[in-house]
Amino acid sequence: MSINEPKPLNWTPDPDVGFTVTRRTDGGMQITFTDVKMSTLEHWREFALAHLIDSDRLTRNLYDLSRIEILPERAIQYALEVNSDPSVRNIRLAVVVSSDQVRKAVQEIAALTAPGGVEMAIFTSLTEAETWLERPLTNVV
DSSP: OOTTSOOOOOOOOOTTSSEEEEEOTTSOEEEEESOOOHHHHHHHHHHHHHHHHTOOSOEEEEEEOTTOSOOOHHHHHHHHHHHTSGGGGGEEEEEEOOSHHHHHHHHHHHHHSOTTSOEEEEESSHHHHHHHHTSOOOOOO
C-alpha cells in the first residue's frame, strides 16, 4: 500500500452495534454513534485499538456523537485507554456533540489525554468540525 492509498477500513457493518464507520475523502474515518450500550462500546474499543496498531500517517478523524445525550463512565474509560496509545499523536480528531453532558465528558477525556497525544477539538456542527479538520496537518511529536 502506498502512502497515497487509503488504509483499509477493516470494519463490517453490524446491525447490533450502535455506530457506523465510513472512510473520509482525506483518508481519515468518520465514526457516527447512535447508541453507547455496552456491546457498542466494546466493539468500538476493539475497532479503535486495531486501527492504531499500524497507524503510520497523519490522519483526520471525525466522531459524530450528536445523537448521544449521555456518555457513560465506561465510554470515558475506553476513550482514555485508546487515547493513551502513542499512535494517537498521528490523529487530528473532531468530535461533534449536541448535549452539554457529552461535551463535558469529551472535555474531561481531552484534559486527561497526555500532552503530545491526539489533537482534539469539540464542535456542535459537522460543518465547523469539517472546517477545522481541513487545516493542514502537522505532526505533534
